[in-house]
Amino acid sequence: MDVLVIGSGAREHALAWRLARDESVRRVRIAPGNGGTAAVAESVDDLDIGDPYAVARHAARERYGLVVVGPETPLAAGVADALELARVPVFGPTRAAARLESSKAFAKQQMQRAGVPTASSATFTDPDAALDHARRAATEERALVVKADWLAAGKGVVVGESPDETEAAIRDLFAGVAPGARLLLEERLTGVEVSVFALVSGEVVVPLAAACDYKRLGDGDTGPNTGGMGAYAPVPWFDQARIESSVESIFEPIAWRMARDETPYRGVLYAGVILTPQGPMVLEFNARFGDPEAQVILPLLDGDLATALLGVAGGDRGMIEGSLGPRDGACVGVVVAAEGYPDAPVTGRELDGADPSSPADDGWLLCFHAGTRRAPDGGYRSSGGRVLTFVGRGASLSDARDAAYEGVAGCRLEGGQHRADVAARELEVDRLPDDAAASVLHGSDRTQLGDEPG
Numbered sequence: 387m388d389v390l391v392i393g394s395g396a397r398e399h400a401l402a403w404r405l406a407r408d409e410s411v412r413r414v415r416i417a418p419g420n421g422g423t424a425a426v427a428e429s430v431d432d433l434d435i436g437d438p439y440a441v442a443r444h445a446a447r448e449r450y451g452l453v454v455v456g457p458e459t460p461l462a463a464g465v466a467d468a469l470e471l472a473r474v475p476v477f478g479p480t481r482a483a484a485r486l487e488s489s490k491a492f493a494k495q496q497m498q499r500a501g502v503p504t505a506s507s508a509t510f511t512d513p514d515a516a517l518d519h520a521r522r523a524a525t526e527e528r529a530l531v532v533k534a535d536w537l538a539a540g541k542g543v544v545v546g547e548s549p550d551e552t553e554a555a556i557r558d559l560f561a562g563v564a565p566g567a568r569l570l571l572e573e574r575l576t577g578v579e580v581s582v583f584a585l586v587s588g589e590v591v592v593p594l595a596a597a598c599d600y601k602r603l604g605d606g607d608t609g610p611n612t613g614g615m616g617a618y619a620p621v622p623w624f625d626q627a628r629i630e631s632s633v634e635s636i637f638e639p640i641a642w643r644m645a646r647d648e649t650p651y652r653g654v655l656y657a658g659v660i661l662t663p664q665g666p667m668v669l670e671f672n673a674r675f676g677d678p679e680a681q682v683i684l685p686l687l688d689g690d691l692a693t694a695l696l697g698v699a700g701g702d703r704g705m706i707e708g709s710l711g712p713r714d715g716a717c718v719g720v721v722v723a724a725e726g727y728p729d730a731p732v733t734g735r736e737l738d739g740a741d742p743s744s745p746a747d748d749g750w751l752l753c754f755h756a757g758t759r760r761a762p763d764g765g766y767r768s769s770g771g772r773v774l775t776f777v778g779r780g781a782s783l784s785d786a787r788d789a790a791y792e793g794v795a796g797c798r799l800e801g802g803q804h805r806a807d808v809a810a811r812e813l814e815v816d817r818l819p820d821d822a823a824a825s826v827l828h829g830s831d832r833t834q835l836g837d838e839p840g
């Protein structure tokens with residue numbers, strides 16, 4: 387079949403790379419793609435991926451066997467709805483189902499109705515009522531998290547460190563938005579975070595993998611929040627048994643709820659989970675693969691991804707389960723970002739030592755492009771905030787980490803930034819005394835999981 391991938395990040399390069407390796411796939415195209423994706427897919431020029439009907443017209447004309455939507459924005463715009471109407475198989479939820487990501491208030495309500503463990507919260511449209519609640523609920527010991535229900539360009543969540551900060555966040559967020567917008571005030575949870583992914587099609591849930599990502603710019607989780615600076619998989623302390631148990635406690639109940647409400651979810655569902663002393667709780671849902679989590683998960687899947695995703699589009703459990711299997715080993719992904727990222731990324735810089743991975747590449751080092759473009763001289767220039775992800779693969783996390791950082795060391799980008807500590811805390815576990823290491827790795831002590839390992 388011919389497959390169209392929608393998006394332009396390293397996640398989409400990785401998706402196109404993995405799909406191009408499938409036996410069932412004849413050709414991959416990508417809209418719009420980036421400077422590196424020409425290595426895996428022919429790009430579609432002049433397609434407005436935010437216009438559902440333009441995408442559906444193009445897809446029907448080209449007779450794609452499958453369209454895979456990478457980012458959330460086209461989903462929230464209704465690209466999957468338009469493709470369904472045009473009878474083009476699509477991997478990605480409808481606009482109504484994508485509200486699990488696009489509306490935090492909706493997600494919270496569905497979690498509560500489905501009995502999915504999550505932080506308690508209250509929703510406000512009136513700034514004074516929200517401030518009132520915060521004054522009563524937030525104490526120095528019990529901080530609140532403020533979450534905008536509108537699209538706030540990654541700045542919509544403020545984890546208050548003190549009651550003053552919480553109140554300031556409420557004022558700031560409400561100041562910039564039209565009346566009627568909703569704000570959530572949520573109990574602050576503590577614990578280590580993990581991203582859990584499952585393929586969902588109506589009430590069918592097939593677990594995929596868990597990964598950890600690094601959201602802060604700087605080593606040791608310092609500096610501003612970013613789209614994600616690195617990731618690794620598998621997660622030693624969130625093993626297959628824990629993934630299976632999150633299917634029962636998180637994914638199946640929410641999938642059932644969505645199906646019962648006649649907004650069945652079809653696509654990959656990404657649960658942002660925090661491990662608290664009371665067990666795993668959901669911080670957020672996303673309606674797509676994580677970036678950079680996808681870059682470390684996809685190389686660890688065996689089988690035919692396109693067939694599995696087609697099974698999701700058609701609600702065929704057998705096709706989903708029968709097409710994919712896990713691959714041994716581990717992956718570590720390190721993002722190289724531009725100078726000035728995330729606030730004011732400098733673009734147009736020369737990029738060397740970053741040959742984009744092609745379908746023939748399946749070795750210890752992969753390079754997925756994001757903010758890059760091809761220059762007339764055949765080289766690459768930076769064109770965005772996150773420029774690329776180097777993914778190292780190896781028998782162990784330690785080998786995978788070494789490989790990824792070898793890629794970073796060979797890359798030249800003036801002013802480029804990366805984190806030096808991706809997956810480092812997992813390697814610390816190897817050096818813990820045996821008993822402690824065993825309880826972290828095998829999860830025999832739940833309370834311990836509430837603390838950041840390493």
Ligand code: AMP
Binds near residue numbers: 543575
């Ligand atoms: P969200 O977009 O809802 O995932 O929030 C972004 C980040 O804020 C999460 O990855 C967490 O690090 C943090 N966060 C969100 N909700 C909470 C919460 N209830 N307690 C503690 N941290 C939170």
Ligand code: GLY
Binds near residue numbers: 599675
């Ligand atoms: N890595 C976090 C995200 O994709 O939202």
